[in-house]
Amino acid sequence: MTNPPIATLSPIPGGQLVGHHRVAVPTTAANLALHVATLQQQGFRLALVAGLDDRDALRAVYLCTATEPDRRVELHLSIDRGDPTVPTLAGLSFPAGRFEREMHDLYGIVPIDHPLPRRLVRHRHWPSGWYPMRHDAHPAPKFGETGGPFPFLTVEGTGVYEIPVGPVHAGIIEPGHFRFSVVGETILKLKARLWYVHKGIEKLFEQRELPAGLPLAERISGDSAVGHTLAYARAVEDAMNLEVPVEARRMRAILLELERLYNHIGDVGALCNDVGHGILNAHALRIRETLLRINKETTGHRLLRGGIVLGGAVLRRVPDPARLAAIGADIRDVVQLALGNSLVAERFTATAVLTAQQARDLGTVGYVARASGLDVDARRDHPDGVLTDQGLRLADLLTVPTHATGDVMARFQQRAAEIEASLVVLDTLVRAVVPGAIGGWPAASHQHLAGPGSAGVGIVEGWRGTIVHRVEIGAARRLSRNKVVDPSFFNWPALPVALAGTIVADFPLVNKSFNLSYAGNDL
Amino acid sequence: MNGPALAAIAAQLVVTVAGAPLLVGLMRQVRARLEGRAGAGVGQPWRDLRKLLRRPPVTPRGTGWAFRLAPLLLVGSALVLAAIAPLVTVASPLDALADLFAVVGLLALGTVTLALAALDTGTAFGGMGASREITVLALVEPTILVAGFALSARVGSTNLAAIVTATLHDPLRVASPASLLAAAALLIVVIAETGRLPVDNPDTHLELTMIHEAMILEYAGSDLALVELAAAMRLTIMLGLLASLFVPWGIAGASLVALPLAVVIFVAKVAALGAGLGAVEVFVAKLRLFRVPELLAGSFVLALLAVASSFFLA
Numbered sequence: 001m002t003n004p005p006i007a008t009l010s011p012i013p014g015g016q017l018v019g020h021h022r023v024a025v026p027t028t029a030a031n032l033a034l035h036v037a038t039l040q041q042q043g044f045r046l047a048l049v050a051g052l053d054d055r056d057a058l059r060a061v062y063l064c065t066a067t068e069p070d071r072r073v074e075l076h077l078s079i080d081r082g083d084p085t086v087p088t089l090a091g092l093s094f095p096a097g098r099f100e101r102e103m104h105d106l107y108g109i110v111p112i113d114h115p116l117p118r119r120l121v122r123h124r125h126w127p128s129g130w131y132p133m134r135h136d137a138h139p140a141p142k143f144g145e146t147g148g149p150f151p152f153l154t155v156e157g158t159g160v161y162e163i164p165v166g167p168v169h170a171g172i173i174e175p176g177h178f179r180f181s182v183v184g185e186t187i188l189k190l191k192a193r194l195w196y197v198h199k200g201i202e203k204l205f206e207q208r209e210l211p212a213g214l215p216l217a218e219r220i221s222g223d224s225a226v227g228h229t230l231a232y233a234r235a236v237e238d239a240m241n242l243e244v245p246v247e248a249r250r251m252r253a254i255l256l257e258l259e260r261l262y263n264h265i266g267d268v269g270a271l272c273n274d275v276g277h278g279i280l281n282a283h284a285l286r287i288r289e290t291l292l293r294i295n296k297e298t299t300g301h302r303l304l305r306g307g308i309v310l311g312g313a314v315l316r317r318v319p320d321p322a323r324l325a326a327i328g329a330d331i332r333d334v335v336q337l338a339l340g341n342s343l344v345a346e347r348f349t350a351t352a353v354l355t356a357q358q359a360r361d362l363g364t365v366g367y368v369a370r371a372s373g374l375d376v377d378a379r380r381d382h383p384d385g386v387l388t389d390q391g392l393r394l395a396d397l398l399t400v401p402t403h404a405t406g407d408v409m410a411r412f413q414q415r416a417a418e419i420e421a422s423l424v425v426l427d428t429l430v431r432a433v434v435p436g437a438i439g440g441w442p443a444a445s446h447q448h449l450a451g452p453g454s455a456g457v458g459i460v461e462g463w464r465g466t467i468v469h470r471v472e473i474g475a476a477r478r479l480s481r482n483k484v485v486d487p488s489f490f491n492w493p494a495l496p497v498a499l500a501g502t503i504v505a506d507f508p509l510v511n512k513s514f515n516l517s518y519a520g521n522d523l
Numbered sequence: 524m525n526g527p528a529l530a531a532i533a534a535q536l537v538v539t540v541a542g543a544p545l546l547v548g549l550m551r552q553v554r555a556r557l558e559g560r561a562g563a564g565v566g567q568p569w570r571d572l573r574k575l576l577r578r579p580p581v582t583p584r585g586t587g588w589a590f591r592l593a594p595l596l597l598v599g600s601a602l603v604l605a606a607i608a609p610l611v612t613v614a615s616p617l618d619a620l621a622d623l624f625a626v627v628g629l630l631a632l633g634t635v636t637l638a639l640a641a642l643d644t645g646t647a648f649g650g651m652g653a654s655r656e657i658t659v660l661a662l663v664e665p666t667i668l669v670a671g672f673a674l675s676a677r678v679g680s681t682n683l684a685a686i687v688t689a690t691l692h693d694p695l696r697v698a699s700p701a702s703l704l705a706a707a708a709l710l711i712v713v714i715a716e717t718g719r720l721p722v723d724n725p726d727t728h729l730e731l732t733m734i735h736e737a738m739i740l741e742y743a744g745s746d747l748a749l750v751e752l753a754a755a756m757r758l759t760i761m762l763g764l765l766a767s768l769f770v771p772w773g774i775a776g777a778s779l780v781a782l783p784l785a786v787v788i789f790v791a792k793v794a795a796l797g798a799g800l801g802a803v804e805v806f807v808a809k810l811r812l813f814r815v816p817e818l819l820a821g822s823f824v825l826a827l828l829a830v831a832s833s834f835f836l837a
Contacts, residue, residue, distance in 0.1 A: 276809030
């Protein structure tokens with residue numbers, strides 16, 4: 001892979017080319033905000049903020065990405081261990097403020113003048129002064145009621161009451177606590193409290209052998225096994241400067257679209273079910289089951305685990321294009337029936353609107369952003385090289401649909417349109433792939449691989465949105481750090497914004513239309 | 524009270540109590556089959572009830588008499604309704620009690636009792652469910668009364684047995700505009716009052732969308748069994764009344780001979796209505812909560828038209 005000249009990649013001077021289209025720029029606390037503002041003006045978005053522990057000092061890495069051409073600029077800020085502070089970027093970027101709170105909780109790096117300096121990841125019963133991601137953090141101390149109350153903002157006024165829901169819910173779903181402030185049936189404010197399933201996954205990545213990171217990445221969020229594994233694999237390959245064969249790239253593209261298909265059709269059915277139209281859910285589940293069985297034939301696992309390996313991919317069988325076309329027709333039927341039912345259409349339309357401005361300001365990604373009119377898709381914006389020796393790119397096969405209205409209807413139709421787009425991609429790719437194992441680890445070119453101290457970034461458009469992993473390789477080619485960003489981290493704050501003014505009884509429907517991951521968010 | 528009369532009352536009670544869970548099971552089974560699922564079988568609600576009845580009730584801390592009394596009152600009012608309503612016979616000595624106002628009052632008593640119990644729990648869901656249920660009730664009761672007037676105006680009595688008997692003697696009444704409009708209005712309110720789609724979704728686990736289910740979230744064990752049984756009985760009684768008012772043929776008179784046949788016909792009519800409702804539920808979605816008053820207002824207009832036409836077109 002060839003990189004363009006450094007000047008076209010980074011608007012900030014002083015950088016060094018460190019990976020695929022990626023420039024690292026050292027920065028200082030005084031310059032950080034200026035640099036990020038410059039990048040934002042050039043159309044960069046903040047994709048990831050990672051805290052790191054270099055033992056003698058702490059470090060923060062701000063990864064900004066831009067499109068056309070694919071550009072990735074990371075700002076490295078060294079932080080004094082004795083006085084771990086960073087200037088806050090919350091005024092420049094909403095996601096930055098949340099990344100900073102996360103960094104505060106896990107590394108003890110304090111954002112100065114943060115407008116909302118409350119805990120995010122660690123709930124109140126976590127002991128204060130214990131930062132689990134630091135290298136010298138002792139094992140988890142006993143949890144207790146140490147930190148005092150962890151209050152919610154109370155909405156006051158005549159007739160305002162609170163409805164607490166969760167973290168244990170009536171259905172089999174992940175845990176999250178929702179606090180509604182309501183007048184009558186209208187939601188004034190919703191506060192979602194997450195991180196009940198914080199598992200310390202990023203800590204578990206530390207000191208792993210590189211291939212041993214794959215099974216962990218597959219389990220970050222069960223429904224995004226391919227997305228997260230591919231992001232991890234790309235990050236490692238970027239760090240090790242390992243070229244992936246074109247056949248393996250095609251296989252990976254197939255796996256990614258198969259994952260999108262089974263999740264999107266599941267959501268289509270679940271949205272119908274949440275307005276009480278159970279029969280369409282029954283059919284959607286039938287189609288989903290067919291797809292899961294195809295998944296099992298393809299990789300040996302219904303959730304497509306095992307298909308992606310470092311440096312390559314493994315397919316046991318390739319899905320039959322005729323079968324996929326039949327599934328496509330089946331899905332089209334279900335979608336048409338849903339949209340043709342006036343009650344269903346009425347429930348979906350104008351419910352929980354997320355405007356394009358809100359979607360942009362909050363930094364949303366994936367179908368949530370596209371349903372609000374933002375034309376973003378990492379498959380096109382951050383491509384991973386050509387798919388054939390003739391130079392076929394994924395972007396040549398792919399159309400990126402968007403919708404303008406940002407309501408539940410738009411998010412429903414967005415999924416339907418993305419299914420169509422995926423089927424077009426799959427139809428071409430499955431004809432150009434034969435089963436087998438391509439590439440792999442350790443690669444034949446092992447001696448050419450970059451050594452310890454290198455870092456890599458993997459960007460993948462998972463079915464839910466843009467997944468980013470950033471790895472750093474330490475001694476003996478073991479992981480010293482993997483920072484994971486699930487699209488849900490960006491999209492969760494959009495849910496309460498879209499819900500303001502809708503009624504309580506519509507919450508489950510709206511929640512399903514976002515369908516965010518708790519596991520991927522909580523890590 | 525003579526033998527045949529007692530037998531008739533006993534028959535109504537037994538059929539309603541034993542058959543109500545089966546009706547719920549039938550509706551679920553119809554729905555399951557139409558959705559391509561195997562379904563749990565018609566007997567599943569009874570199996571659930573048996574399981575629940577063996578378990579002791581759990582009373583949340585801080586609840587008072589309203590919470591504890593509600594299941595008994597609910598079942599009690601449903602039993603009284605099952606005894607007096609003209610379901611299987613129009614010659615029961617209790618028929619004199621089956622006044623339109625008494626029946627509506629008994630139905631409302633059950634609903635209000637449950638709403639009070641839900642408020643008594645002090646939980647957000649209980650309050651939310653109660654507020655929604657009372658909203659529905661406030662819109663349903665006038666419709667039942669007005670639709671009832673449309674039927675009673677020509678008979679000159681608000682006694683349900685008298686209305687049914689009059690219809691038996693003059694079958695063409697059923698096809699009159701007043702009767703058809705009233706039937707449509709009553710069908711809608713029955714759906715609303717019994718918490719079926721498109722007003723409420725009895726199968727949902729989404730606590731924020733519930734109406735009836737939100738009120739009974741805190742009940743457990745035998746208390747829950749009573750509440751579930753009462754809900755099923757109310758559904759059976761309402762469908763049975765609907766059948767008696769608009770398709771009365773086959774209902775027994777004073778003689779004991781016709782009673783077994785009347786029971787069979789009653790079961791068949793209610794089962795057909797239930798299966799029909801279950802089948803329709805497959806094809807409709809749940810209304811947005813704020814659209815429910817519009818639907819019920821529509822049913823009230825139908826009832827009003829029924830009254831008007833019973834005067835002007837009679």
